[in-house]
Structure formats: C-alpha cells, structure tokens
Amino acid sequence: MANVFIFNICLLWIMSGVESCSVPSSLHVLVPKTIEPEHEISRVDVSDCTGFSTSDPSFSVTANGLIVASAPAAVTAEGRTFSVWAQHNNGLRSEMKVHLVYNTLKESHTGQGFLKRFKRRWSPPPFNILENDKGPYPKDIETIVSDSEATHNVYYTCSGPGVNEYPANVFSLNRRSGMLTVHQPVDREQFPVFKILVSVFDSNTHQPTDLPLPIEIKVDDVNDNAPEFAGPLQFTVQERCSAGTVIGKVIATDRDEPGSRHVLIKYILLTGSDLFNIDGATGVITAATNTLDREVKDKHLVTVQIKDMGGDANCLSSTATATIQLTDINDNPPTFTKASYDVSVPENEGEKLILRIPVEDKDLINTPNWISKFVITKGNENGNFRIDTDPKTNEGLLYVTKPLDYELNKNIKLEISAQNEAELNGTTAKWMSIPVEVAVTNVDEGPQFSAPTVRFIVKENTPNGTLIGTYTAVDPETKSSNGIKYYKTSDPASWITVDKNTGELRVANTIDRESQFVKDGIYNITVKAVDASSKTGTGTVIIQVDDVNDNVPQLPTEDLVLCEKEGALGSVVVVAEDKDQPPLSSPFTFALPSDNDGKWSVSRLNDTAGTLQQMKELPTGIYQVTMMVTDLQGYGREQTVNVRICQCRNGVCLAKDRSMSLGGLGVLALLLPLALLLLLILLLAFFCLTRAEKVQLDDAGDSGGILLKSNTEAPGDAVDSSLIVPPYETAAKGDVKNTMLNAAWPGNKSSSTIGANSIHENGLYKGGISTTNMQEFYSGQYDSQYDAQYGGQYGGQLLGSGVNFDNRQFAQDAAFLQTWQTNGRYLNQKLGYLGTEEDRRYADDIIHSYGYEGAGSAAGSVGCCSDNGETDNLDFLNTLGPKFKTLADVCRKS
Missing domain, CATH: 2.60.40.60 (Cadherins)
Known part of the structure; x- marks a missing residue:
C-alpha cells in the first residue's frame, strides 16, 4: 500500500510538470510524526510561477519549488493541513491543499527487554475528494489493502454515511480489489466529511481476517459560495461631523470552509468614496470629510462590494446599497x-x-x-x-x-x-x-388726571366742609384744564364733595375710621373729568383716614359666669374691646370705683383683659359690678358687667344647662293644641247657649202611670198604649219615626242638651253636658245599657218603620215616646252630676221601683236602677276618666 501511495505522489509530480505553474488542488505527503526544521516535505513545479506563499508559517516554498519546514523547532505532523498559493505570470493565483500523513508502526516491549518491530497494520491515511468535482463518474479514489490478504483469500465490505446511509450510494468499495470509488459530486457545505467502516473477511470461512478499519473521506473545499451581507445596511450620522467619524459597520458571511481564503472577505466602496471610507478588512464605514450637509443632501446611497479570497482575481463577490441618513444640527439661523x-x-x-x-x-x-x-x-x-x-x-x-x-x-x-x-x-x-x-x-383723547391715583390723609371726625385736596385733569392735546368738569362716580359713604369746576375735594359728612366702608384705614372714591367734547377720564382718590381716640373700651354685655366652689372665692375674666387702633386703644386699665362695696377686686390680666376677683362669699345670683375701663390715653368711662354666681357643670350654670330652647316650629307645636282646645270650648259654649229649655222631672215616689212596677225580668206582656202618655204632644199613628227623631233619641241628628242647669235636688240630677250629635252620644256610651232594657233591638229598628221590644210591635203607640224621653232625661241628669263631685267619686245607683210589666224580658233588666241590682249598670262611666269629667265641668259652667 505504501508503494501505491508513493506512486501516486510521483504521478502528481509528473502531472504537475505538464502544465506550467499548474499546481494540483491537493497533495498528500507521507512524513514522520515529528518534522524537524529544514525537513524537505515535497516539491512543486515553478515554471511560469512568479512566487509562492503558504497559509502555515511553519512551512515555506523555496524559489526552486521545494516545500520545507521553516519553523525553528520541530512540529507535529498529525492532522496538519495547509495551503500553498502559486502566483501566475498573468497575476492569477492557484491554491493547493497539502495534507501531511505520518506512518503508524505498532511497537511493543517483550519480556526479554528488547524491541520487536511488527508489520504495520492496515491504516491508510484519510482520503480526500474535491467538492463538486465534475467527474467523469464513477471515479476511483484509492485502493484499500489489508495485510491479511497475504495469507488469506479475502473480500472487503464497507458501510456508513454515503454508502448505505444518507446520503446513500455516494461511495462504493470493490469486494475483491478494495478500490474505493465515488459516484457523484459532493457539496462540502452540506457534507464536509464522511466516516465509513471497512471490514475484511476470509472468502472461505467468511470470518474477519483483520479488525474493521474506520476511514475518513474529507471533502476539500472549493470557492463555490459568494460572500453575503448580514443585516440591514442602514446607518445614521450627524451632519457636519468630523472626518474619520465612524458611521457603521458592514457585516458579511461566507459558507465556504472557515479559516480558508475562501472566506477571507475584502470590503470595497464602489460609490460615495468622495464622502465616505470603508475599511477593506473590517467593513467599518467612516466619514471622509467634515462637509456633510443635511440641508444640501439628507440621505446618501453608497454601493458596497464584498469579495472573498481577499479580493483575488478569481474571487467571488456580492454588492449591495447602504443608506447613510444625516441627522440635523442647528447650523442654520433663521x-x-x-x-x-x-x-x-x-x-x-x-x-x-x-x-x-x-x-x-x-x-x-x-x-x-x-x-x-x-x-x-x-x-x-x-x-x-x-x-x-x-x-x-x-x-x-x-x-x-x-x-x-x-x-x-x-x-x-x-x-x-x-x-x-x-x-x-x-x-x-x-x-x-x-x-x-x-x-x-394721534387720537382725540379724553381728559387725563395729573395721576391715575392720588392719596390724601384725613383725620376721622374732620368737620364738614374742610378742604382735603384738589384733583384736576388736563386735555392731552392742549395741556390745559379749561372747560373740564369734575364729578363723583363712586363715594360709598357720601363723605366727600367734588367741586365741579375746580376739582376741590371737601368733607361732606363725618368720616369714621371704624365704618364698614373703610378697609385697613383706606377709603376710595372715583372722580370723572369731562371735557367740552364729552370725552371723559377717570381717576381714583385714595383717602387715608387717620384714627382719633373717639371710642372707649367696651365691656361685654352678656352675663359672666362664676362657678361656685365651696370654701373658695372665684374669679372671672373681663375682656374689653376698643374700635380704635393703637396707641389709641390697648393696653387697657381696669379699676373699681372708690366707693365700691368691697365684694370684688379687679386686676390687669393682659393688654385687653382684666381679672374680676370675688372678695367675699356671696350667694348664688346675678350681681352688677361697676368698673372703670380706660385706654392707653386714659380715655374711658364707668360700665357695668353682670356676674352670675351659680353651681356649674362643665362651666355652665345648672339652670342653663337644663334649659331648652325651642325654634319656631317647636313653639307652633305647643300653641296648636291650645288653639284647638280654645276652639272646642267656644264651640261647646255656643251649643250650650243655644240649647232648648228642659223639662224638670220630679222623681219623687213611684212613676205611676209611666212605668209599671215589675220585679221580673221575664218577657213582658203587651203594653197598653193608654198607660204611656207623651207630656208634650201626641204623635200620629205611623209617624213615630219622625217624632222620635225630633226628641232626645239615639238616632237624633239635631242638637240637644243633657242636664242644662245642673243641681242636686230631691234625687233629681240635672247635668251640664251638651252635645251636637245625640246619635253618636247615645250609641257610643249607652248602647249596652239600653240593649239590656229594650231587648237590644233599638239600634237597628228605631230608624225603620217601628220600634220592637220583646218581639212586640208598639211603634205606632205615640205614648211610648214620652216614656223613652223620661228615662233618657233622667239618665242624662244623673250623668251631669258626675262632674259635680270634687273627690272624683261617681254617683251611686239610686233604686227605683217599676210597675209590673208582665212576663220578664229575655233581655234582662230595663236599667241600672232596678230593685234587683243588675250588674248591667252605669259603672262603665267610671272608665271615662278625667277628660270626660272636664268636659262635663265646661258644659255645666256654661
């Protein structure tokens, strides 16, 4: 694998010499882990190149194209990458990425204490591909070879992002040869690096022959993103600012690889450079002059350009417009x-x-x-x-x-x-x-006084007619007073007269400083001047009234309360008042006459008050004490004060403390019942004086033919109408209703008198009670008694077609009327007697005999005076009380 890598490097050197000053985009160099100074790294073609530069100061390129370590001390090669820029004859520059790769050898100590070198385990350097490479695709990257291939028939597999994970199918690995291939362009800004895992297996046993190998495929950046502006380009600066004033900063970004020249931005002003400057490295905009004038131009639009690659010829760029607004200062006066x-x-x-x-x-x-x-x-x-x-x-x-x-x-x-x-x-x-x-x-003006206001000093009580001054006016045009007349327009107390022709001011009435028209010793009047053309002018006369001693100190007129204290002599404070002003008033002097009785003494308390001291014990009451009070000038007179000596509560006499005062409504409420009572008395007197003559009845002996004696209360027999003879007149048959209504009947609406001339004689009672409504009198007070006597039927039937007693009809018998009147008069006379008893007792029942009337009445006794002493009597009159007795007295006396 090392041989293959060296071969690739040699191939790059050969290819680099084909085109003058054409450096490869990347270069991988195998170096030791620690690079000593002056160590030669590699060589580049220098034909047609005017110069080289590096991004890593630890390395440099000589004139003959040799890349050497220029650092004064050893440097570490692990993960080190730097750029080499070649300057072309035409001014362009080319960039080459140099990747330093060091050998990894496994070494260990043995038990015998010596070192043993083992074969290098498969560990190829990171692979690099160029982003957005145009291909053609697929494009081989590198062959991956495991040392186990020397002893095993192997095959390779790989997995990870770019292979079977997103983004899938970017890379593939040949199972037999181990060639790593890329199938499409890759964007570094989206996928800067791929990390895949390569495994090797035995073709027969399918067992791993070596440990899995993690491989990094780095995507080398190319300058494919132009710089962009970040944020709004809006700036403000005060007009007339000095040159060099910072206006704002342009901020730009670049998506290319950070730290590379691809993101090295240069800032340029395309317009507005005569007024503004911009720092090419920082983007700070400053004022280039102090002549920025808002009144000439308040807004400036400048074009800003940003370039990457530090502004190189093959750089990418963007432009935008920045707005610079000038703020106002007060550099222009109105x-x-x-x-x-x-x-x-x-x-x-x-x-x-x-x-x-x-x-x-x-x-x-x-x-x-x-x-x-x-x-x-x-x-x-x-x-x-x-x-x-x-x-x-x-x-x-x-x-x-x-x-x-x-x-x-x-x-x-x-x-x-x-x-x-x-x-x-x-x-x-x-x-x-x-x-x-x-x-x-000029305007024709009215007269003008010599001054808008004039002041004169006058003593009060100055004699009438005294001249106090002259107040005149002149015509503003002629400066003359000729023809001007003077009048008063305001003189509240009528104290001053004004001479119509001369403007002289004289006293007309007594001037009193203590008058209500004088405020703080000042009295004002208003004078009007009128010229020949009827134009007017107004002035004010201020009269300062000087005080004279024309008022003596005055003592209080109300009672002074002296609270009585047992075993102690009291005192009161006497306060005097003087309408005059100092020094014609206080301080006052208080004294008692020389011939005083010695019961009191007086001493000065303060300027306006004295203390009146009790010198002897005196009984409660009101005492008049004569005192002499004089002002500071000795002007005064004897005066009397009233001193009330009393027992007090809270400083108030007890008698006064209990007193009450009534307002107008309270007095009216007290007088109203008295007025009503007087009206009632006058009304009763009127009826008493107009009453009819009463028949005097003799109650001696039996009633004879009027009532039959009867001791039974059973229902009676029919009454013979011949036994009941009316004393005055006989009613016509069938006309009992009208006859009864004209007599003293309970239903009578006419005026009647009960016992007009009350005396007590031979058992006859002549009362003194009058009433105007006999129906109300009888029905209200005697219904129960008469019900008992007459069967309780008179109230509803006497006013009908007849009167019914014990269910017997005798309404057509006119003799019944006299019987009813006789009993009524008797009872009324007895009622009048009730008001004659001084010890407030009531008359006893008088026993009477009644003729036999046949069977007893179911209604009970005829009256309270039966021999049987029925409980139904006139005792209820006892409950009428003193008011009824008073009414009886009034009627009797009248």
Whole structure:
C-alpha cells in the first residue's frame, strides 16, 4: 500500500510538470510524526510561477519549488493541513491543499527487554475528494489493502454515511480489489466529511481476517459560495461631523470552509468614496470629510462590494446599497424675508397685534433647530410691546401690550432678533436682527388726571366742609384744564364733595375710621373729568383716614359666669374691646370705683383683659359690678358687667344647662293644641247657649202611670198604649219615626242638651253636658245599657218603620215616646252630676221601683236602677276618666 501511495505522489509530480505553474488542488505527503526544521516535505513545479506563499508559517516554498519546514523547532505532523498559493505570470493565483500523513508502526516491549518491530497494520491515511468535482463518474479514489490478504483469500465490505446511509450510494468499495470509488459530486457545505467502516473477511470461512478499519473521506473545499451581507445596511450620522467619524459597520458571511481564503472577505466602496471610507478588512464605514450637509443632501446611497479570497482575481463577490441618513444640527439661523419693517398704531390701544414677521430656516422643520424664538433687543424699555411665535407658521407676532401716548412719543424704533430654541452648532453664523419702526398716530383723547391715583390723609371726625385736596385733569392735546368738569362716580359713604369746576375735594359728612366702608384705614372714591367734547377720564382718590381716640373700651354685655366652689372665692375674666387702633386703644386699665362695696377686686390680666376677683362669699345670683375701663390715653368711662354666681357643670350654670330652647316650629307645636282646645270650648259654649229649655222631672215616689212596677225580668206582656202618655204632644199613628227623631233619641241628628242647669235636688240630677250629635252620644256610651232594657233591638229598628221590644210591635203607640224621653232625661241628669263631685267619686245607683210589666224580658233588666241590682249598670262611666269629667265641668259652667 505504501508503494501505491508513493506512486501516486510521483504521478502528481509528473502531472504537475505538464502544465506550467499548474499546481494540483491537493497533495498528500507521507512524513514522520515529528518534522524537524529544514525537513524537505515535497516539491512543486515553478515554471511560469512568479512566487509562492503558504497559509502555515511553519512551512515555506523555496524559489526552486521545494516545500520545507521553516519553523525553528520541530512540529507535529498529525492532522496538519495547509495551503500553498502559486502566483501566475498573468497575476492569477492557484491554491493547493497539502495534507501531511505520518506512518503508524505498532511497537511493543517483550519480556526479554528488547524491541520487536511488527508489520504495520492496515491504516491508510484519510482520503480526500474535491467538492463538486465534475467527474467523469464513477471515479476511483484509492485502493484499500489489508495485510491479511497475504495469507488469506479475502473480500472487503464497507458501510456508513454515503454508502448505505444518507446520503446513500455516494461511495462504493470493490469486494475483491478494495478500490474505493465515488459516484457523484459532493457539496462540502452540506457534507464536509464522511466516516465509513471497512471490514475484511476470509472468502472461505467468511470470518474477519483483520479488525474493521474506520476511514475518513474529507471533502476539500472549493470557492463555490459568494460572500453575503448580514443585516440591514442602514446607518445614521450627524451632519457636519468630523472626518474619520465612524458611521457603521458592514457585516458579511461566507459558507465556504472557515479559516480558508475562501472566506477571507475584502470590503470595497464602489460609490460615495468622495464622502465616505470603508475599511477593506473590517467593513467599518467612516466619514471622509467634515462637509456633510443635511440641508444640501439628507440621505446618501453608497454601493458596497464584498469579495472573498481577499479580493483575488478569481474571487467571488456580492454588492449591495447602504443608506447613510444625516441627522440635523442647528447650523442654520433663521433669516428674515425683509430687511426692515414699518408699522403704525393708534395711541391708547393695548393688547393689539400690529405686525407679523416671517422668517425662513433650513433646519429640520418642527424641531428645536427650526422653531423660532423672537427677542426685542432694543426700544422696549417701557414694556409697551411683546413678541410671540405663531406655532403654525413660525412667524413673529408683535403686540402692543401697554397703550402708547402720541403726546409723549410719536415714533418708536425697535430692534427684533430671530433665534431658535436650540443653540447654533457647527457653524460660525450669528443670530440675525432687523429694525422695526412703530409710528404712533394721534387720537382725540379724553381728559387725563395729573395721576391715575392720588392719596390724601384725613383725620376721622374732620368737620364738614374742610378742604382735603384738589384733583384736576388736563386735555392731552392742549395741556390745559379749561372747560373740564369734575364729578363723583363712586363715594360709598357720601363723605366727600367734588367741586365741579375746580376739582376741590371737601368733607361732606363725618368720616369714621371704624365704618364698614373703610378697609385697613383706606377709603376710595372715583372722580370723572369731562371735557367740552364729552370725552371723559377717570381717576381714583385714595383717602387715608387717620384714627382719633373717639371710642372707649367696651365691656361685654352678656352675663359672666362664676362657678361656685365651696370654701373658695372665684374669679372671672373681663375682656374689653376698643374700635380704635393703637396707641389709641390697648393696653387697657381696669379699676373699681372708690366707693365700691368691697365684694370684688379687679386686676390687669393682659393688654385687653382684666381679672374680676370675688372678695367675699356671696350667694348664688346675678350681681352688677361697676368698673372703670380706660385706654392707653386714659380715655374711658364707668360700665357695668353682670356676674352670675351659680353651681356649674362643665362651666355652665345648672339652670342653663337644663334649659331648652325651642325654634319656631317647636313653639307652633305647643300653641296648636291650645288653639284647638280654645276652639272646642267656644264651640261647646255656643251649643250650650243655644240649647232648648228642659223639662224638670220630679222623681219623687213611684212613676205611676209611666212605668209599671215589675220585679221580673221575664218577657213582658203587651203594653197598653193608654198607660204611656207623651207630656208634650201626641204623635200620629205611623209617624213615630219622625217624632222620635225630633226628641232626645239615639238616632237624633239635631242638637240637644243633657242636664242644662245642673243641681242636686230631691234625687233629681240635672247635668251640664251638651252635645251636637245625640246619635253618636247615645250609641257610643249607652248602647249596652239600653240593649239590656229594650231587648237590644233599638239600634237597628228605631230608624225603620217601628220600634220592637220583646218581639212586640208598639211603634205606632205615640205614648211610648214620652216614656223613652223620661228615662233618657233622667239618665242624662244623673250623668251631669258626675262632674259635680270634687273627690272624683261617681254617683251611686239610686233604686227605683217599676210597675209590673208582665212576663220578664229575655233581655234582662230595663236599667241600672232596678230593685234587683243588675250588674248591667252605669259603672262603665267610671272608665271615662278625667277628660270626660272636664268636659262635663265646661258644659255645666256654661
């Protein structure tokens, strides 16, 4: 196998000499494991070649084409590969890959201590193929021979990627000869290396005759991929930047073998080289000048080319366009469109726009470098003008803020400077200014006072008619006061008069510094001046009112509470007030009259208060204490304070603590029941005064023909109508309803009187109770009693066609009416008596005899006064209570 390899090398040398300066693409050289300095590796053809270079500094090529180890020390050959470039006469270059392969010999120590050399086991060097080789195919690579072939009849097999694995069928191995063959081109960028496994077997026994041999087939790179740009080519740089300023970096990639010249990229600017530079090795773009001007050109497009092979003639290349955007700086001041301006404005006008000043600026619009800022540099010492910037048009807006006076200045010269919000940068230019001449036009004006405001000092209480000053005006055009009249337009307290012709100010009424119209000692009036043409001017008169001592200190008028303490004398604080100002007021002096009773003493607490001390024990009550209070000037008088001595709780007298105050609604709520009661009394008195005469009944003895005596309560017999004779009139048969309704019947709706003149005489009770609705009175209070007497049927039948007692019809008997009235009157008189008893007892039942009425009534006794003493009596009247008794009293008294 070694002989075959050497033969191939010799063949390469021979082939290399066929074509002048035509080096092979790859070269495998068998070398020792360690290469000593000056060791000759191989030789290449130097005909028609102008020079050689290597990628490995450990090796060099001599002038006669000999490849030698040039390192000063030994180098290791294991896995070492480097390139040799041959320079052609025409300037082109060729590349040759040199692969160094060393011998592998198995050596071992024996037990006798000497070395024994064994035959080299099959171990061929890595095989190399050229990527994308054009063929023809199939193409033999190398023969693989095992040492076991000398003693065995063998055959070979191989497996792995490129054989029976993806990508399959790229390689094959001849079973008998061991020739390794490639069948198609291979792309190194996709498959840089193939690792296959070769095995050798005995043809007879099919047993391995040697260990499996791993083989690497390396794919040598060819420059078949052009470099590519990575990332966007967008860069920005500030205008007017200095030369050499870094703008950006171009980044490129290459898919060819890393570390080889195939990926050595060179960067070139095809356009824009007058303004920009690019580093050929790094791709960094820099400014070539300091004249980049955004206002001339804000965007530059430059063409960048990238080449591999370091830019050699046979290199591959790509081009792209890079965009370089210039950012703005304030290198252009705003410029005026005119050299000067003239404008006119009427006098006395304020807050008026009088001029628009346009400017131009080349800087980037709507940035601080472009937005204008105007300044009035001269002529505005009095502050009559203001200049702003229109945010939409960037113009200067000149305003008159304070009215101008034609008589004082007819022409004003201004100087206005136009600037930017940002300071100037990258330029020697300065801010520009222009003159603006403002002409003030004359206007016929009203009178003008000598000053907008005038101040006079006046003492309060100054006598009326006193002259306090003169306030006059003049005509601005004539500078004269002739013909000007003066009037007041404001004088809240009417204290001042103004002379219409002279403008003299005099006191008209007493000036009081303590008046509500005086604020902090100042009182203002407004005066108007009117000229002959009815034009007016207004001025303000400020009157400073000086204080005089016309107010004495005042003591409080409300009661001062002194809380009573057992075994101790109390005190109260008396605070005085003086409307005057210092030094005409506080500090105050407190004193008691010389003839005081000795019960109190007073001492000064502070400038405005004194302490009133109790000197003797005094009973609770209100005491009037006379005191003398004077101000700092000794002006004062005797005054009285009320001191309330009382027992306190939380500093408040107990009597006051328990007191309550009622508002208007509370008082109204208390008066409303009284008003209603008074109305009720008047109503009852009216009915009492208009009552009818009552029949006086004598209750002595038996009732005779009115009621029959009866001691039974069984159902009675039919009553003979002749026994019941009405005392006044006889009702017509069938007309009992109307007759009864006109009497004292429970259903009577007319007004009645019960016991009009109440006395207690011979067992007769004459009450004093009146009512306007007898039906309500009887039905509400006596239904149960009358039900017991008359069978409980009167309530629903008396108002019908007749009255039915014990199921017996006697409604047509008119004599029944007198019987009913008699009993009703008796009971009513007894009711009136209830209000005459002072000890609030109620009248006892009086026993009466009744005539026999036949069988007893199922309804029970006729009334409470039967001999049997039925429980159905008038005791329920006891529950009516004091209110009913009061009502009876009222009716009785009336």
